[in-house]
Amino acid sequence: MFKEGQVKLAIAPIGWTNDDMPELGGTVTFEQCISEMALAGFSGSEVGNKYPRDPVILNKYLSIRGLEIASAWFSSFLTSKPFEETAEDFKVHRDFLHAMGAKVIVVSEQGNSIQGQMDTALFENKPVFSEEEWTVFLDGIQRLGDLAAEKEMKLVYHHHMGTGVQTTEEITRLMEGTDPNKVSLLYDTGHLVFSGEDYLEVLTKYMDRIHHVHLKDVRADVAQKVRDEKVSFLQGVKQGVFTVPGDGLIDFKPIFKLLSEANYEGWFVVEAEQDPAIANPFEYAVKARKYIRENCGL
Numbered sequence: 173m174f175k176e177g178q179v180k181l182a183i184a185p186i187g188w189t190n191d192d193m194p195e196l197g198g199t200v201t202f203e204q205c206i207s208e209m210a211l212a213g214f215s216g217s218e219v220g221n222k223y224p225r226d227p228v229i230l231n232k233y234l235s236i237r238g239l240e241i242a243s244a245w246f247s248s249f250l251t252s253k254p255f256e257e258t259a260e261d262f263k264v265h266r267d268f269l270h271a272m273g274a275k276v277i278v279v280s281e282q283g284n285s286i287q288g289q290m291d292t293a294l295f296e297n298k299p300v301f302s303e304e305e306w307t308v309f310l311d312g313i314q315r316l317g318d319l320a321a322e323k324e325m326k327l328v329y330h331h332h333m334g335t336g337v338q339t340t341e342e343i344t345r346l347m348e349g350t351d352p353n354k355v356s357l358l359y360d361t362g363h364l365v366f367s368g369e370d371y372l373e374v375l376t377k378y379m380d381r382i383h384h385v386h387l388k389d390v391r392a393d394v395a396q397k398v399r400d401e402k403v404s405f406l407q408g409v410k411q412g413v414f415t416v417p418g419d420g421l422i423d424f425k426p427i428f429k430l431l432s433e434a435n436y437e438g439w440f441v442v443e444a445e446q447d448p449a450i451a452n453p454f455e456y457a458v459k460a461r462k463y464i465r466e467n468c469g470l
């Protein structure tokens with residue numbers, strides 16, 4: 173299905189230690205995490221809170237295990253702080269990723285976001301940008317895209333539950349309101365399905381803008397419970413709303429087919445944040461690796 177070298181497979185450390193809730197997997201060591209990634213058959217990783225931030229040191233730990241850095245998350249605050257504050261932090265993040273050899277920078281707008289609030293009902297309180305916020309956001313995100321381009325990197329925007337860019341309509345407004353040379357899209361299956369979006373429609377519509385993919389599956393019963401019982405995003409994660417591809421409700425075969433037909437090049441990152449005390453991260457990494465091999469030959 174995919175040609176040799178077209179797609180590389182990574183897994184995010186969030187299944188071992190959760191950046192949004194560091195108490196999940198707090199005792200799991202950095203070396204256990206990256207060793208298990210490699211042992212499960214992955215060749216890349218994103219960056220978690222236990223990773224050394226010195227590129228030389230980090231590279232030493234990773235290269236011995238045959239791992240590379242695919243990218244790392246960056247929180248922008250374009251709608252809630254002066255642009256220069258976000259830009260300064262972004263440049264530090266960009267330069268670190270550039271030194272690690274990454275080609276894409278994951279960005280998500282966290283101004284007014286409720287994703288990090290433990291007791292805020294997710295579906296009832298999702299922020300909706302005002303017209304003024306959209307103007308500031310669309311301008312700022314393109315300026316960050318210019319900063320990424322200075323290092324020949326791409327900004328891949330992460331649509332996300334509990335933020336101002338979650339729904340198909342909001343993704344459409346972002347895509348239509350930005351220059352494709354400045355802003356690309358990160359396609360995260362789990363967030364689209366949890367939000368109730370038509371994930372194949374988004375994939376088809378913005379295929380040429382997608383330059384990074386997060387493979388995340390959703391447990392249907394937990395997702396429904398989050399809606400019915402007005403649970404927060406973080407509580408939903410703790411209750412197990414997300415899991416690895418092949419373990420939830422999403423059929424990834426049409427996703428793989430469409431991406432391969434469109435000659436997608438880049439990373440697939442398995443990203444399944446769960447409580448590692450309940451869902452053993454190594455076991456789930458192996459499960460994900462097997463599902464990918466069996467369903468797209470990678």
Ligand SMILES: O=C1C[C@@H](O)[C@H](O)[C@@H](O)C1=O
Nearest residue numbers: 191192245330360386443
């Ligand atoms: O890419 C991601 C990074 C996490 O910190 C986030 O909360 C998660 O849901 C995600 O998709």
Ligand SMILES: [Co+2]
Nearest residue numbers: 330360386443
């Ligand atoms: Co993601």
